[in-house]
Amino acid sequence: MVVTRFAPSPTGYLHIGGLRTALLNYLWARKNGGKFYLRIEDTDLKRNSQEAMEAILQAFEWVGLDYDGEVVYQSKRFDLYKQYVQQLLDEGKAYYCYMSKEELDALRAQQMERGERARYDGRYRDFDGTPPEGIDPVVRIKAPQDGTIVVQDGVKGDISISADEVDDFIIARADGTPTYNFVVAVDDATMGLTDVIRGDDHLYNTPKQLVVYEALGFTPPKFYHVPMINNEQGKKLSKRDGATDVMDYKSMGYLPEALLNFLVRLGWSYGDQEIFSLEEMLEKFNPKDLNKSPSSYNLDKLNWLNSHYIKNCSNDQLAKMLEAFDIYIFSHDKKEILLDESKERSKTIKELAQNVYMIVTDPEEFDKKAVKKARKNADILKEFKAYLGQIEQKLHLPSDYHQVIETFLNKNDLGFGKLGQPLRVALLGQMAGPGLDVVMSTIGKDQTLKRIDTAVEFFERQEG
RNA sequence: GGCCCCUUCGUCUAGCGGUUAGGACCCAUGGUUUUCAUCCAUGUAACAGGAGUUCGAUUCUCCUAGGGGUCACCA
Numbered sequence: 001m002v003v004t005r006f007a008p009s010p011t012g013y014l015h016i017g018g019l020r021t022a023l024l025n026y027l028w029a030r031k032n033g034g035k036f037y038l039r040i041e042d043t044d045l046k047r048n049s050q051e052a053m054e055a056i057l058q059a060f061e062w063v064g065l066d067y068d069g070e071v072v073y074q075s076k077r078f079d080l081y082k083q084y085v086q087q088l089l090d091e092g093k094a095y096y097c098y099m100s101k102e103e104l105d106a107l108r109a110q111q112m113e114r115g116e117r118a119r120y121d122g123r124y125r126d127f128d129g130t131p132p133e134g135i136d137p138v139v140r141i142k143a144p145q146d147g148t149i150v151v152q153d154g155v156k157g158d159i160s161i162s163a164d165e166v167d168d169f170i171i172a173r174a175d176g177t178p179t180y181n182f183v184v185a186v187d188d189a190t191m192g193l194t195d196v197i198r199g200d201d202h203l204y205n206t207p208k209q210l211v212v213y214e215a216l217g218f219t220p221p222k223f224y225h226v227p228m229i230n231n232e233q234g235k236k237l238s239k240r241d242g243a244t245d246v247m248d249y250k251s252m253g254y255l256p257e258a259l260l261n262f263l264v265r266l267g268w269s270y271g272d273q274e275i276f277s278l279e280e281m282l283e284k285f286n287p288k289d290l291n292k293s294p295s296s297y298n299l300d301k302l303n304w305l306n307s308h309y310i311k312n313c314s315n316d317q318l319a320k321m322l323e324a325f326d327i328y329i330f331s332h333d334k335k336e337i338l339l340d341e342s343k344e345r346s347k348t349i350k351e352l353a354q355n356v357y358m359i360v361t362d363p364e365e366f367d368k369k370a371v372k373k374a375r376k377n378a379d380i381l382k383e384f385k386a387y388l389g390q391i392e393q394k395l396h397l398p399s400d401y402h403q404v405i406e407t408f409l410n411k412n413d414l415g416f417g418k419l420g421q422p423l424r425v426a427l428l429g430q431m432a433g434p435g436l437d438v439v440m441s442t443i444g445k446d447q448t449l450k451r452i453d454t455a456v457e458f459f460e461r462q463e464g
Numbered sequence: 465g466g467c468c469c470c471u472u473c474g475u476c477u478a479g480c481g482g483u484u485a486g487g488a489c490c491c492a493u494g495g496u497u498u499u500c501a502u503c504c505a506u507g508u509a510a511c512a513g514g515a516g517u518u519c520g521a522u523u524c525u526c527c528u529a530g531g532g533g534u535c536a537c538c539a
Binding site: 108112115118179180200225227228235236265271293295355417420435 | 465466467468469470471474475476477478486487488489490497498499500501502503531532533534535536537538539
């Protein structure tokens, strides 16, 4: 049985790096038919926020990750932690420390001045005198004073850390609330975690947590510390580098499949394969294949993946997603034609919306350069309009319009460009864009004639 | 600064002592296409540096350099 968890602190939105660790844990648990829990690290009562919690849940829902059981809130498990703190106190594995904050700060300052590493000096470790008045003590755990602590990491191998790097750290604050490294160890153990996949930044917490495991007699889980995601310059990813909030990707028009695919390939690979559906990730992911080195976030790759997923997305789904961008074409009679054409040239749903908009609505303005070129053949455009206008048979599909254009060109012995340029400008307002037959088919004959009229008028006003 | 970790094309990566160092994104070129894209084909491009070990190192060891992480009564 594999049991994993994702344990964010509710300090804001769900970070893109957080989503990756969540995904990795999710995959490993689900692949093995195990459990994946969501736990909220909110022991610091001053810092938790309900909105942050909702943001995380919302992001989970968008990307389609789910978790087993109820969300575990550490703030609701204080009784349990208190019990374990007391146990350690009773067994002499932890002790009250009456050092005030000021004293601690002073000690630290001295150590820094001497170029030493700041660490608690253990002055109350074996204290049995009369405690000073007026001090609410903290509880510190007795960490080993010599030897080494070995972190067995599934990604990086064994990492040895000298015991004097780990001081007697605080497990309960003066107000009685427990601290991070203590509760993480207690929770991971009592929740039955077998595998902990987390960011590299937690590597240094691991020896501390091992001290807690040891003191409490728990067996530690298997740890995997995955390297961080850096920005394109190889530096720490920050808001300046673009979106770090998972939900920003939704509003920018990325598909969750693309985002997950992108993230899973950062630090993990399976041969030469680039495209992974969730099912394939489930089938192929194994934390032993995780990379040791950090990776850089690369928007080009995400865009490529996103355009891939857009092309492979059903038009119904696309039409639904477009509604978030104020494009409503779900019941458009040419929905399939329109989207088949537009999705080939869209990297995001936002771009798709723009491309659809360009076809469906009359041009709001005409591109200057395009007009300059197109105007020369305004007469041909007029003739085409007349020709199209007198056709009586029903025109429906792009191929019908294609036929009309062909016939017209043959009859007048013209090359495509002569008509194509002005027609494209008339229909779209610019020179690049979707196939003209598709545009005409989508908007229909009447609308086509109308757009041509407007354009011709515009061209003529430009004369001179 | 102390401690720990990392280092293959610009980027994501394959490689697990002997390879013309492979794939993907990006970029360039050509083809398909009514334009733009898509699609297809081809191409440019990497083992951070230095010592070892070895018949032979991208692969193992050490050193250097560079990058990252961490040093709270935050998580």
